[in-house]
Amino acid sequence: MQIQLNGEAHPLDSSISLAELVERLGLTGKRLAVELNLEIVPRSQYADTRLNDGDRVEIVHAIGGG
Amino acid sequence: MTNMQQDALEIAGVRYRSRLLVGTGKYKDMDETRDAIEASGAEIVTVAVRRTNIGQNPGEANLLDVIPPDRYTILPNTAGCFTAEDAVRTCRLARELLDGRNLVKLEVLADQKTLFPNVVETIKAAEVLVKDGFDVMVYTSDDPIIARQLAEIGCVAVMPLAGLIGSGLGICNPYNLRIILEEATVPILVDAGVGTASDATIAMELGCAGVLMNTAIAGAQKPVLMAEAMKHAVLAGRGAYLAGRMPRRLYAAASSPWEGTFVGNE
Numbered sequence: 001m002q003i004q005l006n007g008e009a010h011p012l013d014s015s016i017s018l019a020e021l022v023e024r025l026g027l028t029g030k031r032l033a034v035e036l037n038l039e040i041v042p043r044s045q046y047a048d049t050r051l052n053d054g055d056r057v058e059i060v061h062a063i064g065g066g
Numbered sequence: 067m068t069n070m071q072q073d074a075l076e077i078a079g080v081r082y083r084s085r086l087l088v089g090t091g092k093y094k095d096m097d098e099t100r101d102a103i104e105a106s107g108a109e110i111v112t113v114a115v116r117r118t119n120i121g122q123n124p125g126e127a128n129l130l131d132v133i134p135p136d137r138y139t140i141l142p143n144t145a146g147c148f149t150a151e152d153a154v155r156t157c158r159l160a161r162e163l164l165d166g167r168n169l170v171k172l173e174v175l176a177d178q179k180t181l182f183p184n185v186v187e188t189i190k191a192a193e194v195l196v197k198d199g200f201d202v203m204v205y206t207s208d209d210p211i212i213a214r215q216l217a218e219i220g221c222v223a224v225m226p227l228a229g230l231i232g233s234g235l236g237i238c239n240p241y242n243l244r245i246i247l248e249e250a251t252v253p254i255l256v257d258a259g260v261g262t263a264s265d266a267t268i269a270m271e272l273g274c275a276g277v278l279m280n281t282a283i284a285g286a287q288k289p290v291l292m293a294e295a296m297k298h299a300v301l302a303g304r305g306a307y308l309a310g311r312m313p314r315r316l317y318a319a320a321s322s323p324w325e326g327t328f329v330g331n332e
Binding site: 005006007008010025027030031032033034035038040042043058059060061062063064065066 | 089090091092093099112113114115116117118120128129130140142143145155158159160162163231232258278279280281
């Protein structure tokens, strides 16, 4: 299966949770926000949110800006 | 108000001592960012929301470690958004990013060359965000009618440009700002255009509640020194506004009395 992660194709060998994805990306504990198919996923729901083929995931953080 | 010590800027029910708001873009590195923000004395600091780089720079310092949200009021912006829909989406992500904090800087741009606000989309986004419980500080043009409408919608602060973003051209149309200020029902802050300390002072002397700037500090030869200069400039302008300037007159008025002059009397 494959998801769209921050606009790029991201293959996954099986359906995993959002928490697992965040962990695999080395982002656990980082201050970020996640959108799944244009809906915000609260941090508390990462573990219970399963990713499906074709899902569009955006992971954002704060950077310098005016 | 006769005492600068008691002077405070109130935004969405929170009182701030500093009337200088600063951005975090365009700095050389995180150290310079932190030092400049510190030197500015700013309490409200803007950030942008962007995609996390997947698999790159894993050890990279996070901006919010350098500008911690427990010490600063983080003001996420919607820079880069050209539609109301994108701006609303960005604000919702920002709220999640900042543990439910509702304060946002709304800016919906019209084109990349001028970065002028698209006021039609800005108004649409402001309506949605206010209904959704956000405290909206809104970047807009210096059109007094649009400024009034944004205040009526329920924005907590209206922030007209003094010049184009990043232009450093200063207070290009003080007369429009004066009209906006004259009928202000919410704090009016100059956002964009300031190039040097005197520009910030002029904005404050006009009666603005505050000034938001980024490039004027980050783009200076010595950003940390400029940050400190801006702190003083905003304080000086605020003080002069509260004090009330003397009237202008065409001819001289001697400061030393003529009475008792002992020369030229014979």
